[in-house]
Amino acid sequence: MDKGEIPDNANEHCPGPQAETAGKSESCAGCPNQQACATGTASNGPDPAERMATVKHKILVLSCKGGVGKSTFSTQLSFALARTDHQVGLMDLDICGPSMPKMLGLEGHWLHHSNYGWIPVYVEQNLGVVSISFTHSESDDEPAIWRGPRKSGQIIQFLKEVYWGDHIDFLVVDTPPGTSDEHITIVNCLKDTGIDGAIIVTTPQEVAMADVRKGVNFCKKLGVNVLGVVENMSGLTQPLSDVKFMKLTTETGSSVDVTQDMISCIRENAPELLDGVFAWSQVFESSGGGAERMCEEMGVPFLGKIPLDPQLCRAAERGKSCFEGNKCSVSAPALKSIIEKVVASIKMKEDLSGGENKETP
Numbered sequence: 001m002d003k004g005e006i007p008d009n010a011n012e013h014c015p016g017p018q019a020e021t022a023g024k025s026e027s028c029a030g031c032p033n034q035q036a037c038a039t040g041t042a043s044n045g046p047d048p049a050e051r052m053a054t055v056k057h058k059i060l061v062l063s064c065k066g067g068v069g070k071s072t073f074s075t076q077l078s079f080a081l082a083r084t085d086h087q088v089g090l091m092d093l094d095i096c097g098p099s100m101p102k103m104l105g106l107e108g109h110w111l112h113h114s115n116y117g118w119i120p121v122y123v124e125q126n127l128g129v130v131s132i133s134f135t136h137s138e139s140d141d142e143p144a145i146w147r148g149p150r151k152s153g154q155i156i157q158f159l160k161e162v163y164w165g166d167h168i169d170f171l172v173v174d175t176p177p178g179t180s181d182e183h184i185t186i187v188n189c190l191k192d193t194g195i196d197g198a199i200i201v202t203t204p205q206e207v208a209m210a211d212v213r214k215g216v217n218f219c220k221k222l223g224v225n226v227l228g229v230v231e232n233m234s235g236l237t238q239p240l241s242d243v244k245f246m247k248l249t250t251e252t253g254s255s256v257d258v259t260q261d262m263i264s265c266i267r268e269n270a271p272e273l274l275d276g277v278f279a280w281s282q283v284f285e286s287s288g289g290g291a292e293r294m295c296e297e298m299g300v301p302f303l304g305k306i307p308l309d310p311q312l313c314r315a316a317e318r319g320k321s322c323f324e325g326n327k328c329s330v331s332a333p334a335l336k337s338i339i340e341k342v343v344a345s346i347k348m349k350e351d352l353s354g355g356e357n358k359e360t361p
């Protein structure tokens with residue numbers, strides 16, 4: 001096997017050649033690689049801290065459940081940072097459901113080995129991407145079913161092996177949903193060289209708030225600075241020109257498209273409404289005040305709301321930046337303002353510490 005790599009013939013619960021228990025845990029019994037792992041010869045190479053020394057700022061993106069837009073946010077954050085001429089790395093550590101390759105149109109790509117380590121896939125000259133799914137060959141439709149120790153081993157290996165070049169300004173780490181062993185592994189690996197903080201992504205409804213509390217407490221426990229909370233999918237917002245008006249027959253449930261009639265009526269009676277007016281509707285119940293209220297209670301920054309924007313969904317599905325052209329007229333300004341707050345907070349902390357990028361829990 002390659003140094004540090006989990007071999008195909010490893011036992012099911014392989015903790016990975018870098019784990020402290022490598023070659024010594026119960027699950028290693030009978031594994032053909034047991035001796036190499038136990039003696040450390042399977043895990044030569046730089047340690048994660050050595051790799052991370054060339055990374056100036058590290059941002060973790062967390063969410064306590066899936067489907068809230070964590071990967072979408074991580075991707076757009078990376079695009080935005082790259083647009084401002086930073087050297088950026090985006091690392092997808094969602095082992096069981098990596099969606100980043102699809103979101104960036106990178107399906108079927110593999111990480112190439114070089115003398116330095118694994119080389120990220122570059123979507124732009126200054127934006128390199130690595131995803132766990134670039135390293136294994138399961139079909140895209142098959143979820144990776146790995147248990148905790150093996151996932152943690154894979155994450156350590158990943159952090160060790162990827163070569164980010166001489167220098168990158170920002171590493172955005174898209175973590176798996178939840179707060180599990182894998183997150184502890186990530187934090188432990190990155191901590192020595194400083195984590196700027198975590199951004200927690202959530203949706204507005206009350207049930208999601210309990211999850212965010214969990215996320216904030218998790219960060220506090222591990223001494224990770226909370227850069228703030230983002231409320232995503234906060235109200236469906238669309239330019240009037242994108243909205244369809246339907247006349248619904250309640251008895252049969254059938255509907256007729258009356259968009260043309262509605263638009264003609266507005267054009268005749270109030271043409272000014274066709275410019276700059278958006279249709280907005282609350283999708284998730286957030287009468288409790290949503291993430292903003294919760295942030296006040298917990299004493300962490302609220303970074304802002306991103307509307308549920310079909311144009312953003314389309315941009316994400318096509319692997320595009322929402323900042324290209326004027327396509328995402330509703331969500332791009334919201335994302336921009338959130339990202340500016342994140343960067344300002346990181347720079348302020350950096351200035352206060354005299355340029356030292358060490359974590360101050």
Ligand code: ADP
Nearest residue numbers: 066067068069070071072233307308309313316
């Ligand atoms: P997670 O990483 O939390 O599982 P994703 O980022 O994969 O979530 O998002 C789930 C789906 O929701 C994707 O299809 C994505 O394009 C869409 N999506 C995320 N945020 C928004 C938004 N603000 N407006 C519209 N669609 C969104």
